[in-house]
Amino acid sequence: MTEEQTLRKAGVRVTAVRLLIWRTIHREFTGIFNLADLEEALPTVDKSTLFRTLNLFSDNHLLDEIDDGSGSQKYCQRNADDPLSDVRHIHFSCRICHRTVCLTNIPLPEVTLPEGFEVDNVEYVVKGVCPKCRGVSYTPSTPA
Numbered sequence: 001m002t003e004e005q006t007l008r009k010a011g012v013r014v015t016a017v018r019l020l021i022w023r024t025i026h027r028e029f030t031g032i033f034n035l036a037d038l039e040e041a042l043p044t045v046d047k048s049t050l051f052r053t054l055n056l057f058s059d060n061h062l063l064d065e066i067d068d069g070s071g072s073q074k075y076c077q078r079n080a081d082d083p084l085s086d087v088r089h090i091h092f093s094c095r096i097c098h099r100t101v102c103l104t105n106i107p108l109p110e111v112t113l114p115e116g117f118e119v120d121n122v123e124y125v126v127k128g129v130c131p132k133c134r135g136v137s138y139t140p141s142t143p144a
C-alpha cells in the first residue's frame with residue numbers, strides 16, 4: 001500500500017502537505033517524536049499546519065498521543081509496519097534519562113469500565129529505569 005492509500009483508508013482527505021508530513025513520519029520516525037522533531041524535519045511547513053495535521057492523524061488513529069508527564073505532547077505511529085492496525089502498544093518512561101520508548105510488542109491491556117463511564121482515550125505509560133540506565137542488555141522479544 002502506498003502512503004497515499006494509507007491516508008485514504010484511514011479516512012484522511014489527502015493534500016500535498018498532509019502526504020508530505022505523513023511520509024516524513026512514516027519513513028523517518030521509528031519511535032516517539034514531538035512537534036519540535038517534526039518542525040526540524042520539515043522546516044518549510046509552518047508550525048500550526050504541523051500541529052493541526054498531527055491532531056488529524058491522531059484523530060484518524062494513524063498516530064497515538066502519549067503524555068509521559070514531561071509536559072510536551074508526544075506521538076508515535078501505532079504500527080509502522082501496518083499503519084491501519086488498531087492494536088495499540090504500551091510505553092515505558094525512564095526516570096533517569098527521561099526517554100520514553102514504545103514497547104510495540106506489548107499490546108495495550110483491555111480495560112472494562114463500569115456502566116456510565118465513556119472513554120475518550122487510554123494511555124498506558126509504565127515508569128521506571130530503562131535497561132540502558134541500568135546497564136543491562138535488552139532484546140525485544142515476541143509476544144508470548
Ligand SMILES: [Zn+2]
Binds near residue numbers: 095130
Ligand atoms: Zn534510561
Ligand SMILES: [Zn+2]
Binds near residue numbers: 032064076077089101
Ligand atoms: Zn509508541
